[in-house]
Amino acid sequence: MADISTCPSLTRTSVQEAAHRIKGKVHRTPVLSSSYVDSIASSPQTTAALKGTPWEGQKPSRPRIHILFKCENLQKIGAFKPRGAFNAMLRYLEEQKAQGNDSTRQEIPVRFISHSSGGSLAAKELGCPAHVVMPSISMPAKIAATKGYGATVHFSGPTPPERLAVVDRLMSEPGYRNVFIPPYDHPDTLLGQGTLGLELQEQAVELLPDNRRLHGIIAPCGGGGMLSGVALSCQGTGIKVFGAEPSFEGADDCRRGLLAGHRVKQVRSLTIADGLRTPVGEIPWKIISNPDNVQGVFSVTEDQIRSALEIVLQRMKIVIEPSSAVPLAVVLYNEDFRRLIETQCDDNTFNLGLVISGGNVDVRKLAELVG
Amino acid sequence: MADISTCPSLTRTSVQEAAHRIKGKVHRTPVLSSSYVDSIASSPQTTAALKGTPWEGQKPSRPRIHILFKCENLQKIGAFKPRGAFNAMLRYLEEQKAQGNDSTRQEIPVRFISHSSGGSLAAKELGCPAHVVMPSISMPAKIAATKGYGATVHFSGPTPPERLAVVDRLMSEPGYRNVFIPPYDHPDTLLGQGTLGLELQEQAVELLPDNRRLHGIIAPCGGGGMLSGVALSCQGTGIKVFGAEPSFEGADDCRRGLLAGHRVKQVRSLTIADGLRTPVGEIPWKIISNPDNVQGVFSVTEDQIRSALEIVLQRMKIVIEPSSAVPLAVVLYNEDFRRLIETQCDDNTFNLGLVISGGNVDVRKLAELVG
Numbered sequence: 001m002a003d004i005s006t007c008p009s010l011t012r013t014s015v016q017e018a019a020h021r022i023k024g025k026v027h028r029t030p031v032l033s034s035s036y037v038d039s040i041a042s043s044p045q046t047t048a049a050l051k052g053t054p055w056e057g058q059k060p061s062r063p064r065i066h067i068l069f070k071c072e073n074l075q076k077i078g079a080f081k082p083r084g085a086f087n088a089m090l091r092y093l094e095e096q097k098a099q100g101n102d103s104t105r106q107e108i109p110v111r112f113i114s115h116s117s118g119g120s121l122a123a124k125e126l127g128c129p130a131h132v133v134m135p136s137i138s139m140p141a142k143i144a145a146t147k148g149y150g151a152t153v154h155f156s157g158p159t160p161p162e163r164l165a166v167v168d169r170l171m172s173e174p175g176y177r178n179v180f181i182p183p184y185d186h187p188d189t190l191l192g193q194g195t196l197g198l199e200l201q202e203q204a205v206e207l208l209p210d211n212r213r214l215h216g217i218i219a220p221c222g223g224g225g226m227l228s229g230v231a232l233s234c235q236g237t238g239i240k241v242f243g244a245e246p247s248f249e250g251a252d253d254c255r256r257g258l259l260a261g262h263r264v265k266q267v268r269s270l271t272i273a274d275g276l277r278t279p280v281g282e283i284p285w286k287i288i289s290n291p292d293n294v295q296g297v298f299s300v301t302e303d304q305i306r307s308a309l310e311i312v313l314q315r316m317k318i319v320i321e322p323s324s325a326v327p328l329a330v331v332l333y334n335e336d337f338r339r340l341i342e343t344q345c346d347d348n349t350f351n352l353g354l355v356i357s358g359g360n361v362d363v364r365k366l367a368e369l370v371g
Numbered sequence: 372m373a374d375i376s377t378c379p380s381l382t383r384t385s386v387q388e389a390a391h392r393i394k395g396k397v398h399r400t401p402v403l404s405s406s407y408v409d410s411i412a413s414s415p416q417t418t419a420a421l422k423g424t425p426w427e428g429q430k431p432s433r434p435r436i437h438i439l440f441k442c443e444n445l446q447k448i449g450a451f452k453p454r455g456a457f458n459a460m461l462r463y464l465e466e467q468k469a470q471g472n473d474s475t476r477q478e479i480p481v482r483f484i485s486h487s488s489g490g491s492l493a494a495k496e497l498g499c500p501a502h503v504v505m506p507s508i509s510m511p512a513k514i515a516a517t518k519g520y521g522a523t524v525h526f527s528g529p530t531p532p533e534r535l536a537v538v539d540r541l542m543s544e545p546g547y548r549n550v551f552i553p554p555y556d557h558p559d560t561l562l563g564q565g566t567l568g569l570e571l572q573e574q575a576v577e578l579l580p581d582n583r584r585l586h587g588i589i590a591p592c593g594g595g596g597m598l599s600g601v602a603l604s605c606q607g608t609g610i611k612v613f614g615a616e617p618s619f620e621g622a623d624d625c626r627r628g629l630l631a632g633h634r635v636k637q638v639r640s641l642t643i644a645d646g647l648r649t650p651v652g653e654i655p656w657k658i659i660s661n662p663d664n665v666q667g668v669f670s671v672t673e674d675q676i677r678s679a680l681e682i683v684l685q686r687m688k689i690v691i692e693p694s695s696a697v698p699l700a701v702v703l704y705n706e707d708f709r710r711l712i713e714t715q716c717d718d719n720t721f722n723l724g725l726v727i728s729g730g731n732v733d734v735r736k737l738a739e740l741v742g
Contacts, residue, residue, distance in 0.1 A: 314733075317730030
């Protein structure tokens with residue numbers, strides 16, 4: 001990995017540089033909208049629906065919301081991850097070249113070690129060997145896809161320490177320059193992931209009528225790399241940024257950390273939003289916990305996630321993983337969020353970008369989830 | 372409906388006029404591609420896979436194919452149908468206005484009678500009442516969506532004569548100018564549906580590298596309105612057009628009709644590709660049976676449709692109905708089609724537009740289908 005001391009600053013300009021660096025390597029994913037989803041997002045919840053929630057007895061809020069869905073499920077490998085992997089690997093190779101260590105001529109070959117099929121794809125396209133460490137309980141389709149991109153897959157136990165142990169072993173193997181690509185807790189990774197925020201801003205200009213602008217973006221928050229990258233991509237634009245988490249078994253570590261004033265470092269949740277079980281990393285936390293960058297993080301229940309998931313499948317006709325339904329669940333069911341949007345509407349519709357982070361899930365699993 | 376004798380000619384120019392007429396009423400749906408799907412489409416089938424097929428013992432063909440998926444499942448109401456409905460209704464209203472019967476001032480109000488939620492949506496947006504005749508066995512989600520667009524839904528039995536009887540009853544109800552919008556067998560409908568072909572041609576120019584062009588388009592064929600409209604949209608462009616049908620229980624009526632030299636008027640098939648159970652209509656048949664318009668119609672088995680369906684769900688991350696998997700099944704598994712493409716490749720990759728017609732299916736049903 002590129003030396004962290006030489007990494008670009010955590011700014012919008014650095015996200016723009018990352019976008020320039022990875023241009024042509026990733027899809028410019030489509031932005032979709034749905035008048036049906038807008039209509040339910042813009043209808044007040046019933047008082048019955050608020051029963052048993054923290055907002056029981058309160059008057060339902062009345063925001064008016066138009067959602068622009070940024071479809072990273074339609075990205076290569078079915079998720080936003082190649083953005084960060086390409087940026088991190090290209091930065092490493094650039095630095096090596098600048099130092100005279102051109103990887104293609106070097107006797108000791110580079111190999112990239114990562115946790116995702118995004119890393120596998122990026123390494124393959126850059127002509128370097130890829131080693132991917134995955135829990136042995138990963139979806140067979142995901143394992144097959146990762147191997148399909150040419151990676152050597154190494155299996156680990158399901159917990160972060162177990163994965164780390166396998167990474168450590170690979171990193172110490174001789175004969176290679178072993179380069180680990182962190183999935184979220186590194187500037188190069190999160191700056192690359194933030195490029196989806198820039199794209200969404202450009203696409204909003206193309207899609208919204210002349211006198212309208214994008215007011216905010218909501219994105220899921222797991223390790224926080226993507227959310228923090230998106231937040232950087234919005235610096236100085238006036239676009240508000242929000243995070244979305246599942247509340248089940250304390251998976252809302254970022255929200256709780258913000259309340260407590262310090263990062264929550266451990267989470268043990270089996271939320272159905274399995275991409276969001278990870279606690280927020282150290283560098284993403286620094287960005288997200290600055291209220292100039294992220295205006296708030298909101299959480300939802302498992303049932304609310306299931307309901308939003310079914311709406312997306314049924315009405316938007318796209319396959320998404322449960323984690324990607326979390327932001328829509330916040331928009332539809334979290335009254336704190338909805339009230340905040342209502343106060344910012346000024347009689348206008350609030351144009352909200354919503355990041356669909358990925359679609360790597362088995363259709364049989366989806367059918368189970370929506371019952 | 373606009374008088375058929377005053378309908379525009381069945382030409383590319385008329386499709387362009389329809390596109391102009393409905394501009395802004397429908398989504399310009401995204402075009403997606405997948406390097407994974409391209410790689411399997413461009414790999415020869417195994418001799419084992421050809422066992423038990425008409426091509427057993429033959430040398431597998433070796434076409435090289437790049438597919439551009441035109442995603443009408445991401446169209447309003449989840450299918451291409453509003454294109455035809457908007458064009459037909461707008462043409463009717465234009466003609467009435469030209470004759471001095473401005474519908475908004477007339478004492479006898481217009482009401483549009485159709486078979487699809489596309490008709491419901493279009494009528495609503497044009498400010499006219501919509502009545503939709505659907506089989507009572509239709510998916511609850513589809514019925515709810517149709518009602519959601521404001522239509523009055525009338526139920527019928529599942530067969531075409533039973534549906535027609537309900538339409539006839541509504542058409543004879545007094546107090547209205549009752550206007551039936553045929554789902555496929557009318558110039559205004561098929562010209563509107565063909566607008567997706569024009570869009571795909573424009574998008575191919577945007578997406579393909581400079582010196583590359585779109586070589587062909589393959590679309591599913593049920594009533595044949597969309598396929599024939601797409602064929603008209605390609606007239607004079609050099610783009611080849613192909614149809615795709617399920618073979619189960621004779622649902623490949625168009626293919627069989629072309630072989631026999633006359634239209635097959637009746638089909639009784641329960642193919643899983645339920646949108647393609649209808650026999651080709653009279654006007655679409657005139658267009659499709661002209662080899663200058665459509666170069667061939669190819670059929671596939673239920674298992675091949677299921678397999679293509681699973682690939683799209685798993686790798687493309689979009690929800691499609693079984694009918695929409697039929698063209699991809701042809702591309703992957705029909706050796707007659709694959710050999711034809713191979714002969715037209717001239718060492719180059721064949722750039723093939725593929726119409727994903729819709730995504731109106733329940734996710735539980737999809738899970739069942741892919742087993």
